[in-house]
Amino acid sequence: MSRHKATSVRPRYGRISVLGASLAVTAVAVLGGTGALPAALSGSGGPSAAIVQDKQADQQPAAAEVAADRASAAEPTPQAEPVAPVVVDPAADTTLPADSGSGRRIVFSESRQRVWLVEEGEQVRRTYPVSGSLSDNLDPGTYDVYSRSEDAVGIDDSGTMKYFVRFTRGDTGAAIGFHDIPVDEGKQVQTVAQLGTPQSHGCVRQRRADAIALWEFAPLGTTVVVTA
Known part of the structure; x- marks a missing residue:
């Protein structure tokens, strides 16, 4: 009767890590699509839409402010009226x-x-x-x-x-x-x-x-x- 030599089985940690990472990415994507996670953590590769919108709001003045600035620029600067010289009647001095x-x-x-x-x-x-x-x-x-x-x-x-x-x-x-x-x-x-x-x-x-x-x-x- 022939004898087979038992072979030791080693856990393949590399494959396990890759599999875990894939599962984690899939979970994040699913949760982000359903709104369960903030957009900043959704893995979009950049800042969240909310942050981008805030920055744009800071950089662009409100329409009312722009209109007021344009109106001020269009209005001419009032000029001081010339003061007439005072004429003194010698007889009244x-x-x-x-x-x-x-x-x-x-x-x-x-x-x-x-x-x-x-x-x-x-x-x-x-x-x-x-x-x-x-x-x-x-x-x-x-x-x-x-x-x-x-x-x-x-x-x-x-x-x-x-x-x-x-x-x-x-x-x-x-x-x-x-x-x-x-x-x-x-x-x-x-x-x-x-x-x-x-x-x-x-x-x-x-x-x-x-x-x-x-x-x-x-x-x-x-x-x-x-x-x-």
């Missing part, structure tokens, strides 16, 4: 002229047709528009009140005036001073509204109330400063 002396005095500006009654300490008691000479017969400088008449008559019977305060003389020797608006044949020779512009033949015309104020302010010897 009430600032005491520079270089007009010091101390208690009367100041008359020919260019601004205005008078200031100035107390000690540079305090302006009163300022108002006047009408000086049309012929520019008065030189800038410092003078003193030398004569006063509450009532006076103009040269060549050109009218009557009140509160005449004289401080110098013109080229013809006629007195130059401050008084109210002359009256000729019962009518003022100019209107109060014309004060602030040259109107006289040599003197400085004032509204009646201002003429009274200067009369009371200026006794003999009061300083009068005339500026250009």
Whole structure:
């Protein structure tokens, strides 16, 4: 009787591993197709669809934002309106002229047709528009009140005036001073509204109330400063 030699059987681990791996892949595919596993684990070979969509949403602005940006770009930038220069009427400037002396005095500006009654300490008691000479017969400088008449008559019977305060003389020797608006044949020779512009033949015309104020302010010897 012949004898057979028993042959030892070795488990084939390589085949078992391959078989296990195949089963695992098949299981994952089945579960992924049914939705039992997240798409990120479905073995698609790349990032899940949800992650890709999130990144696209971050990179692409919303339609409303794009429309707003386009509208802003289309709208022209508003331009600042030019500011018109401020024009100051010299007659309306009430600032005491520079270089007009010091101390208690009367100041008359020919260019601004205005008078200031100035107390000690540079305090302006009163300022108002006047009408000086049309012929520019008065030189800038410092003078003193030398004569006063509450009532006076103009040269060549050109009218009557009140509160005449004289401080110098013109080229013809006629007195130059401050008084109210002359009256000729019962009518003022100019209107109060014309004060602030040259109107006289040599003197400085004032509204009646201002003429009274200067009369009371200026006794003999009061300083009068005339500026250009």
